[in-house]
Amino acid sequence: KQEVTQIPAALSVPEGENLVLNCSFTDSAIYNLQWFRQDPGKGLTSLLLIQSSQREQTSGRLNASLDKSSGRSTLYIAASQPGDSATYLCAPHSGGGADGLTFGKGTHLIIQP
């Protein structure tokens, strides 16, 4: 059974800093891995999708890396802004279960103005 751990659970930093959010998973046999953003009381917004054959994906100030063999993914946020404040969820798709996804509990990020 896939298990996902996200570290840190919470992070509060002043704006402008470069951030690293970590995700580890126990079953490395994955199809892909997604990073999502969830604002309070809202649904999920997909940020980046990394296929199992890829090492990283970039979108604007976001960069996600994937080391499938070691069961790790990292989300880098450059030049953080207050609008980046949200909970960030990692979800590897391993085919187990109906939807194939296992969600971590997320990293709750607060960017101070």
Added chain:
Amino acid sequence: GAVVSQHPSWVICKSGTSVKIECRSLDFQATTMFWYRQFPKQSLMLMATSNEGSKATYEQGVEKDKFLINHASLTLSTLTVTSAHPEDSSFYICSAMTVSGANVLTFGAGSRLTVL
């Protein structure tokens, strides 16, 4: 891109009543949709898989008679919480897989249910 719409975004009801939540794929057809529940500060937990034209498949521990799922068309799945109780208060989110699959899901904005 693919868009999934959920309605209502929030609902308050009295204990014992039933509440229906809709999940629609706006610009694509979805043979499979998923329903999740999220309690405060917790992960999303899959409740059931909604299959167009057939019965839903429920995860272990989810009461199928309490959480009724109907997927009557390729663009609409509904979740009905029957005889709701305060412990059913939660954030319910749906997702949809495109017909082509590709192991990519699109999520709705969620529905906040509060049972008094």
